[in-house]
Amino acid sequence: MAVSGDATQHSGRAADDGDGTSSKTANYRSVFDIIGPVMIGPSSSHTAGVVAIGRVVNEVFRDEPETIVVDYYESFAQTHQGHGTDFAIVGGVLGFATDDRRNENSLEIARRRGIHVSFVEKEGDSPVGHPNTAIVSVSNSRRSVQVVGVSIGGGVAQIKRIVVDGFDVRPRGTLPMLLLRGHDSDNQELGEKLRGVCLIGDVRSFGGQDTDERMYEYDLDSPLTQRMVEDVVHGDDRIFYLR
Amino acid sequence: MYLTIAELVEDAERRQLPVCELMIRQEIERSHEPREAVWEKMGRNLDVMQQAVADGAAGEGVHSTTGLTGGDAVKLRKYRERGRTLSGDVMMQAVQNAMACNEVNAAMGVICATPTAGSSGTIPGILFTLTDRLGLGRDQQIRFLFTAGAFGLIIANNAGIAGATGGCQAEVGSASAMGAAAAVEAAGGTPRQSAEALAIAISNLLGLICDPVAGLVELPCVKRNAIGAGNGLIAADMALAGITNKIPPDEVIGAMDDVGKNLPRKFRETGLGGLADTPTGRRLKESIFPAKKNLSAFRKTESAT
Numbered sequence: 311m312a313v314s315g316d317a318t319q320h321s322g323r324a325a326d327d328g329d330g331t332s333s334k335t336a337n338y339r340s341v342f343d344i345i346g347p348v349m350i351g352p353s354s355s356h357t358a359g360v361v362a363i364g365r366v367v368n369e370v371f372r373d374e375p376e377t378i379v380v381d382y383y384e385s386f387a388q389t390h391q392g393h394g395t396d397f398a399i400v401g402g403v404l405g406f407a408t409d410d411r412r413n414e415n416s417l418e419i420a421r422r423r424g425i426h427v428s429f430v431e432k433e434g435d436s437p438v439g440h441p442n443t444a445i446v447s448v449s450n451s452r453r454s455v456q457v458v459g460v461s462i463g464g465g466v467a468q469i470k471r472i473v474v475d476g477f478d479v480r481p482r483g484t485l486p487m488l489l490l491r492g493h494d495s496d497n498q499e500l501g502e503k504l505r506g507v508c509l510i511g512d513v514r515s516f517g518g519q520d521t522d523e524r525m526y527e528y529d530l531d532s533p534l535t536q537r538m539v540e541d542v543v544h545g546d547d548r549i550f551y552l553r
Numbered sequence: 554m555y556l557t558i559a560e561l562v563e564d565a566e567r568r569q570l571p572v573c574e575l576m577i578r579q580e581i582e583r584s585h586e587p588r589e590a591v592w593e594k595m596g597r598n599l600d601v602m603q604q605a606v607a608d609g610a611a612g613e614g615v616h617s618t619t620g621l622t623g624g625d626a627v628k629l630r631k632y633r634e635r636g637r638t639l640s641g642d643v644m645m646q647a648v649q650n651a652m653a654c655n656e657v658n659a660a661m662g663v664i665c666a667t668p669t670a671g672s673s674g675t676i677p678g679i680l681f682t683l684t685d686r687l688g689l690g691r692d693q694q695i696r697f698l699f700t701a702g703a704f705g706l707i708i709a710n711n712a713g714i715a716g717a718t719g720g721c722q723a724e725v726g727s728a729s730a731m732g733a734a735a736a737v738e739a740a741g742g743t744p745r746q747s748a749e750a751l752a753i754a755i756s757n758l759l760g761l762i763c764d765p766v767a768g769l770v771e772l773p774c775v776k777r778n779a780i781g782a783g784n785g786l787i788a789a790d791m792a793l794a795g796i797t798n799k800i801p802p803d804e805v806i807g808a809m810d811d812v813g814k815n816l817p818r819k820f821r822e823t824g825l826g827g828l829a830d831t832p833t834g835r836r837l838k839e840s841i842f843p844a845k846k847n848l849s850a851f852r853k854t855e856s857a858t
Contacts, residue, residue: 344668441821463717
């Protein structure tokens with residue numbers, strides 16, 4: 311892809327780190343990241359965290375896939391077998407939640423739906439420098455999406471790269487986040503709607519290929535309330551809510 | 554939010570509040586959920602832990618599909634009934650609870666990750682033993698989990714909790730430290746004593762590698778949770794006795810991060826080192842995954858591009 315991964319920073323909608331005691335980034339923010347999630351064994355990195363990566367793919371792709379290709383790196387390449395990682399990541403791509411028992415049968419469900427699934431154990435280092443790295447590529451005749459995710463432990467995932475519709479988004483990584491496709495006026499409008507929502511860092515944007523639109527990245531401090539989801543996210547197909 | 558143990562302890566002392574209360578308030582502020590919702594959610598996590606601990610030790614116990622683990626919690630239950638344990642019944646109850654919960658995890662049952670699934674037996678091991686020992690009610694058990702979570706968040710954000718990045722010290726080590734700190738608070742200790750218990754618990758497990766046989770969360774993970782629970786209780790008792798770690802907790806967490814970063818990859822959840830790389834470990838892997846290439850037609854190995 312000839313698209314630059316460089317992000318543009320947008321000032322004016324910055325957020326601090328809670329009480330401002332430190333500027334260090336917190337990968338884990340909720341007590342339930344630590345005491346939780348409730349899940350099916352045996353490994354939170356290899357199942358719950360991977361379902362989360364798959365669900366991001368599902369949210370961005372928003373269509374029935376024809377093929378799903380998963381590239382595993384490092385620890386994932388060595389140990390995905392027997393951990394249920396394959397079931398978990400495909401379950402996530404199909405839109406299942408972490409504690410959905412359908413995850414156990416996700417490969418069979420995908421097969422019955424005519425989706426071709428393959429797993430590749432890569433021998434080299436992770437391209438994003440994390441031992442639990444999975445690159446998920448999903449496509450059908452209409453479009454394709456690639457998501458680079460890492461499972462950082464305890465069922466928590468980070469998203470390092472999203473390639474969709476000619477955009478090459480390199481987010482900061484921590485979920486939840488909102489992506490908005492549009493122009494600066496759309497960014498201003500969404501900024502207004504999110505007034506009162508705590509953001510981590512400035513809004514950033516990424517240019518696309520053959521389009522004057524940009525993809526705007528909003529890193530959220532905490533999940534949106536149900537009301538916010540209904541008011542802001544639902545019914546607007548330019549917005550991707552990744553959590 | 555609290556990013557260091559020092560900040561957490563100082564705030565607890567200044568505001569004369571237990572750590573669990575600080576954690577509850579931080580979660581309410583972050584999630585915009587009412588106190589009852591946050592409280593109830595932790596209550597449901599507690600219920601899952603209780604169920605796992607009970608299931609793992611009931612009847613003939615639970616067994617994983619590979620046959621590598623299962624039934625050991627039941628053996629401990631029967632052994633305890635004979636009343637002649639060497640280290641006393643409290644310690645063996647903690648070990649039984651920890652192993653029961655992790656056997657359920659290995660058998661792909663439902664557990665609560667604390668902080669991870671691989672280390673999910675350690676905190677229930679400590680908690681439900683103290684429930685009997687100290688007569689903790691349901692509210693106190695939920696508070697225990699908030700305290701453990703408060704300390705765990707700081708460990709996770711400063712060192713990490715994944716075996717793949719930090720080894721077993723990051724999983725069972727973290728769980729043991731969280732449980733030790735929460736045990737001190739449940740027993741009436743001070744926030745500073747909780748922090749000392751955390752520092753002692755991590756210090757004692759520093760450098761513990763992650764070496765799962767066949768890459769599965771079974772061997773030695775189930776027994777590592779036993780040591781996590783035992784170590785947590787020992788560290789809590791030491792702190793309650795007034796013993797300090799000398800090296801401050803935040804520095805101990807920093808050391809754990811440094812050790813984890815310097816562990817060779819074979820010791821970070823790849824199933825390629827330690828017990829996994831013994832003759833027996835390799836043989837078990839071969840018997841569980843005979844000729845990997847035949848297992849799945851669509852799985853293939855590629856060189857890096």
